[in-house]
Amino acid sequence: xxxxxxxxxxxxxxxxxxxxxxxxxxxxxxxxxxxxxxxxxxxxxxxxxxxxxxxxxxxxxxxxxxxxxxxxxxxxxxxxxxxxxxxxxxxxxxxxxxxxxxxxxxxxxxxxxxxxxxxxxxxxxxxxxxxxxxxxxxxxxxxxxxxxxxxxxxxxxxxxxxxxxxxxxxxxxxxxxxxxxxxxxxxxxxxxxxxxxxxxxxxxxxxxxxxxxxxxxxxxxxxxxxxxxxxxxxxxxxxxxxxxxxxxxxxxxxxxxxxxxxxxxxxxxxxxxxxxxxxxxxxxxxxxxxxxxxxxxxxxxxxxxxxxxxxxxxxxxxxxxxxxxxxxxxxxxxxxxxxxxxxxxxxxxxxxxxxxxxxxxxxxxxxxxxxxxxxxxxxxxxxxxxxxxxxxxxxxxxxxxxxxxxxxxxxxxxxxxxxxxxxxxxxxxxxxxxxxxxxxxxxxxxxxxxxxxxxxxxxxxxxxxxxxxxxxx
Numbered sequence: 001x002x003x004x005x006x007x008x009x010x011x012x013x014x015x016x017x018x019x020x021x022x023x024x025x026x027x028x029x030x031x032x033x034x035x036x037x038x039x040x041x042x043x044x045x046x047x048x049x050x051x052x053x054x055x056x057x058x059x060x061x062x063x064x065x066x067x068x069x070x071x072x073x074x075x076x077x078x079x080x081x082x083x084x085x086x087x088x089x090x091x092x093x094x095x096x097x098x099x100x101x102x103x104x105x106x107x108x109x110x111x112x113x114x115x116x117x118x119x120x121x122x123x124x125x126x127x128x129x130x131x132x133x134x135x136x137x138x139x140x141x142x143x144x145x146x147x148x149x150x151x152x153x154x155x156x157x158x159x160x161x162x163x164x165x166x167x168x169x170x171x172x173x174x175x176x177x178x179x180x181x182x183x184x185x186x187x188x189x190x191x192x193x194x195x196x197x198x199x200x201x202x203x204x205x206x207x208x209x210x211x212x213x214x215x216x217x218x219x220x221x222x223x224x225x226x227x228x229x230x231x232x233x234x235x236x237x238x239x240x241x242x243x244x245x246x247x248x249x250x251x252x253x254x255x256x257x258x259x260x261x262x263x264x265x266x267x268x269x270x271x272x273x274x275x276x277x278x279x280x281x282x283x284x285x286x287x288x289x290x291x292x293x294x295x296x297x298x299x300x301x302x303x304x305x306x307x308x309x310x311x312x313x314x315x316x317x318x319x320x321x322x323x324x325x326x327x328x329x330x331x332x333x334x335x336x337x338x339x340x341x342x343x344x345x346x347x348x349x350x351x352x353x354x355x356x357x358x359x360x361x362x363x364x365x366x367x368x369x370x371x372x373x374x375x376x377x378x379x380x381x382x383x384x385x386x387x388x389x390x391x392x393x394x395x396x397x398x399x400x401x402x403x404x405x406x407x408x409x410x411x412x413x414x415x416x417x418x419x420x421x422x423x424x425x426x427x428x429x430x431x432x433x434x435x436x437x438x439x440x441x442x443x444x445x446x447x448x449x450x451x452x453x454x455x456x457x458x459x460x461x462x463x464x465x466x467x468x469x470x471x472x473x
Contacts, residue, residue: 010076011044011097012141017058019142023050024123026138026163028100033134035158036172037204045098046074047138049121055099063096070101070117102126105189124165131186131193132200132212133171133178138163175206183215191222194256195234202238202247213254220255231260232343239302242295245287248306263335264306266313273323277397282312288396289389300349301385304356305392307336311357332357352382356389363390366407372453375419378411387411424452424463433464434473444471 011027018025028047035041048055052072056062061075075096103117104125120126127136143161162169166180177200179186179193187194194216201208208216223231238247248264251257258265267282279285289305311332315325336357340350359380366374380386391404425448427441435444447470448463457463 005040006076007044007095007097008041010074011046013076014046014059014074014097014099015141018046018048018050018055021050021054021058023048023054024102024121025050026123026140028138029130029135032137032139032162033168033172035139036137036162036169043095043098045100047100047102047123047126049102049123050099051101051119055101068117070103070119072099073097074099103129105129123163127165128180130166130180131190131196133166133168133180134200134206135168136164136166136180137168171209175204176209177201177204177206177212178209179212179215183209183212184218187215187219187222191219192226192230192234194219194223194254195226195231195238195260198247198250198254198256199234199238199241201250202243203241205243205246208250208254216254216256220259223256223259228343232345235260235343236299236302239290239293239306240295240297240299242293244290244293244302244306248287248290261339263310263313263339267309270313270316271323272312275322279397282309285309285396289392292392292395298382298385300352300356300382301388303345303349303353304360304385304389307332307339307353308357308360308389308393310335310339329358329361352385355380355382356386359386360389360393363403363407366403366410370450370454372450374410375414375453378414378419383411418453421452424448424457424460425467429460429464430467433468435467435471440471 011031015025015027025046025048027044029045031041031044050058052064052070055072055074056064059074063073063075065071065073073096102120102123102125104120105117123138127138130136139158140161140163159169167178171178177197179197197208197212197216200206238244238251241247248257251260252265264283264286267286270282272280272282272285277285279288286306286309289308293302293305309328309332311328311330311334312325314335315328315331317324317326333354336354337350340353345353359377362377366377369377387404387408390407391401394401394404423445425445427437427445430441430444431437435441444467448457448466451457451466452463457466
């Protein structure tokens, strides 16, 4: 069944309006690819022979965010109001439709954006500038005079409405990601396309076409010309689209991984104690964690899984008794911090990724922790991510989930008010009791909180009595 989402209907309305005024107009790019693959597109783009000034004049709610490149956003419903407030989505999560004029790109001086564009009336010329054949397809949603949303013809109908000037349908059928035209030229124009090629191949379970793969290997070093934020975003998508292991294997095979994350490449060949890690070296172990990341998982969990053992290669030591990685957690936190700075993660994201690295070894001590220590452990922000990472870590190694199950059961059995109880004493009460403010206050309050978490005291009177037993005024 063909989609009938509001975004599809909005794009369809734009195509109809443009056609009624005598212009060519088609659905274009990723939405056509996804429809042919039986996937629901996240959004719908329109390609047209109408120039941006025509589009701006034709539709009442438009935004010339990329008009100098031939792109206009056409808002629908109440999406326009939200756009004016600075968001790209409407109040009901509806994105405006991107309407792009048929064009060819001029030179790319910065390796990312064209210096300018030249408009054309040819749809065939327009698709030649796009990145990959599977993204270079056009779809006529009005073929036969009836909208696709009103028909149920399945794949045969859909394919009959496709305009394919680059062999994209055949590559979809063959499961191939192929650059349009000269692969070397496509990647020289826009270096980010190299990462996108890997991401699409991983997402769809496709192979990189031979010339496309060779061009990426030859130009991998150019990726440093791309902004770090763009690289970070592509890597995050690879990690969170449900095919992270395949994505990182392809990054490694194409030479891109050594450019963007050399710390991960250094995991290869780093042995681990076989009694704890029968799966193999640190690289294999990390790939097995990535293999467990589901589509839509939190970006912080995904990066935590990737980096949790990043400190092992520099701390590897073959001791007389066994292989050791003394201090690998502390080293890993420092390395993770540098990677987060490099790729300009937010402070909040950085804190969580580093917390995952810092605490992933603490689970081994959980069964022996005092009640107060265990409860403080449970207070870690986003504790579910810590528990999930531990589970993946076990499954990618010895497979024993006893500690995971213990921690999960203890956490489920503890009401939140016992994990984060209301303080029995504050500094104000200590002052009122005759204690002068100073560094000892922290020690006093920690003593009280420990006893409270252990269940030894439950009232303010008991808390003050405990302090008076241990500390002189």
